[in-house]
Each structure stands twice: as C-alpha cells, then as structure tokens.
Amino acid sequence: MHIPWCVRKCPYCDFNSHERKGELPELAYVDALLADLRDDLEAAQGRAVQSVFFGGGTPSLFSPAAIGRFLEQADRLLPFAGDVEITLEANPGTVEAKRFAGYRAAGVNRLSMGIQSLADDKLVALGRIHGRAEALAAVQLARQAGFDNFNLDLMYALPGQSPAEAEADLRELLALQPPHVSWYQLTLEPNTLFYQRPPQLPDHDAIADIMDMGLAVLAEHGYAQYEISAHAQAGWECRHNLNYWRFGDYLGIGAGAHAKLTSPDGRILRSTRQRHPQRYLDDPDGRISSVRELSAEELPIEFMLNALRLTAGVAADQFEARTGLALLEIDSMLRVARERGLLEPDPQRLQPTGLGRRFLNDLLAIFEP
Ligand SMILES: C[S@@+](CC[C@H](N)C(=O)[O-])C[C@H]1O[C@@H](n2cnc3c(N)ncnc32)[C@H](O)[C@@H]1O
Ligand code: SF4
DSSP states (O other): OEEOEESSOOTTOOSSOEEOOSSOOHHHHHHHHHHHHHHTHHHHTTOOEEEEEEEESOGGGSOHHHHHHHHHHHHHHSOEEEEEEEEEEEOGGGOOHHHHHHHHHTTOOEEEEEEEOSOHHHHHHTTOSOOHHHHHHHHHHHHHTTOOSEEEEEEESOTTOOHHHHHHHHHHHHTTOOSEEEEEEOOOOTTSHHHHSOOOOOOHHHHHHHHHHHHHHHHHTTOEEOBSSEEESTTOOOHHHHHHHTTOOBOOOSTTOEEEEEOTTSOEEEEEEOSSHHHHHHOGGGOEEEEEEOOTTTHHHHHHHHHTTBTTOEETHHHHHHHOOOGGGGHHHHHHHHHTTSBOSOTTEEOBOHHHHHTHHHHHHTTOO
16 A cells, blocks of 8 residues: 655655645545555455555555544455554654554554664754654654554665664664564665765775674574565564565555556466556546566566565475466576575575575576566
C-alpha cells in the first residue's frame, strides 16, 4: 500500500514521494485504495492476505482513523490470515504518542521507523525533519503504544561520516534493542538533489571498513543478517519482505505501487500503478499504468535478483515452483556460479556463499539472459 506524500522531500530519496501541500486527501485516497483493491480481487484468487505493508512516502502522515478504515474494509474484501503481519512506515518527525497508540488499535502490529542517524549534524545534512531527540522519543513511544515488533532504518556512509562515527551511530541504535534493523548504505540515486550536487561521502576504503565493522557489531549484538540490509533478532524477520525475496506473489495498490501476480495458467505478470498522486486519484480507469508478462528468458534473473539477496537463499525446488521453469534449464548457469565459488555446492539449495554475497553483482550477472 503506497502512500506517496512526505512533509518534505529528502535530498537523497528517489522513492515516489511528493511534498505535502495543504491537507492530505485522506478520505479520497483510502477510497481509491479500496477501489484499486476491488479490481484486484480476481487476481488474488481467494488467497488469504499474509501481510500488509504501508510504505511510502510517509504513511504516518495518515491518521489512525484513515488507516483503520482501510484495514477494516480491506479485510472484508480479501480476508486477512489470523496472524497477519501489518507494518506501517513512520517518520520520527511525524509521530505523537496518540498516533502510535491509534495505529496499534487500528490493527497495525509492526512499525518501521526511518531513524537514518542519531547524530544531529548528520540528520541536518540528510535534510531530515527530525533530530536525534525526536528519533529516540519515537522509539520509546512505539514501545509504550504496545509495539513489540518494530524495525529501525539506519543509513551509513553519510556525508562526512568517519568509520568511528558510523560505529557510534550503530552502537547507539542497537542499545535501543530494536527487534529488527535495516542498515543501508547511502547511495546517490539519479533524480535526487544529492545526485545533482553530491555531498562529500566517505571514500571506498572507509566504506569497506564501515561495512566490516557494522556486520561484526550487528552479529555481536545477536542480530542475524538474513538479507543484504536486513538484520533481525531471532524470530523477528519481516515476513512481508521475505515474500518479495522468495519471489512470492503480492498485490500493490496506491500511487506508483508495484504488483507481481501469477495467473492460474502460470503466467507471471508485473504491473505498476500511476505514480502521480493526483492523477491516481482523478482517473480510476488509468490507475494501472503498465502490465508486463515476464518472459521465460528473464525469469531466471528475476528470481535470482530476489532469492540471492537472502543469506540462506531458498530451497532449489522453489525455482520450479515459483517460475514454472525446470531447474535443468539453468543448469549451466548454476555450474558456473558454483565453480566460481559464488554459490554453495549443495544441489538442494540456491544459496550464495560469503563471496557471492560480497560480489552479488558478479553472481547475478551469470543469470542475465
Ligand atoms: C520510504 S523510507 C521510510 C519511511 C519514511 N519515509 C522515512 O524516511 O522516515 C524507506 C527507507 O529507505 C532508506 N533510503 C531512502 N533513500 C535511500 C538512499 N538513497 N540510500 C540508502 N537508503 C535510502 C531510508 O533508510 C528510508 O528510511
Ligand atoms: S526518505 Fe522518507 S521522508 Fe524522506 S522523502 Fe523519502 S520517503 Fe519521504
């Protein structure tokens, strides 16, 4: 569920997010989301919803009442599994005590907070609307509101950041004992302000030092790296994201959302929604902006792009189950990957080695058509 507005656009961000101007059309947007969902009911083929993710943008700009209304109606359209995981992304600059408790009461059971850094100078450099104190307060508020399941986003390789500063940032974040941490390297994305006017980032060697340090510190604190950027205490992995990485099906509704669905006859379709919020709202017939069927040639790389991000990889039989292709068809690729030490030799699994994870692009290149 994509909610495409933010208080202010961060200079490094290329997500589909638009600066809020005036009141948000909450009610109209929730109605559009529900209409969008109704159009997808057939494609869902009666499968129960295992997880819901309100991503953005900044979903915490929406009131708990709006989120609650959506969840209640959506559950009627497409029943949620009893243990459904419902995550909402929140920016620490947009939260108050009442909001978090309201989301919890509305059925949200996991929060993902964009902390980014706990150093005020870095938060300023990143153009964030919150400081260190608000970030710390948000974590406390989440706990008070009854969220035992939450994720904190932290970025590293920030403008002017030394390895020692990155380590202090990470250690301080881990002292808060979040069940889940997403630890991202800041990247300069085209179409962002940082790309046009790049800030001074740490050099290659410093970034390598930060990465080695971070993985060691996270492990030392009991976090397992189950995906490139995702680290969790035992049992707190994000089920929603695991489904993406295991090449499962998902609906995607809201401005700019992506969906991947397997049709009953085995075709795999990717679709995207109209990116611009106003156009998404104004033109119900134009909500879906593209639908594309994945060809047999591109399926191996599409599958591997996801599966090989996972430390444990996936069971080999999942390749056939999820793509409809025989494993034999990629046998020569698998052999090359194993010979080069990038893929574990176990034929029952498709799992990257340590080397494969470090040189993931080289590993993935083997599966390019
Ligand atoms: C949609 S945002 C999370 C919620 C909310 N919008 C916020 O920023 O607090 C998703 C996360 O992606 C990460 N991110 C965004 N742009 C990035 C970039 N250029 N490089 C690395 N991580 C980035 C940030 O950690 C951010 O919290
Ligand atoms: S990082 Fe988050 S708050 Fe900043 S513009 Fe992107 S989506 Fe919005």
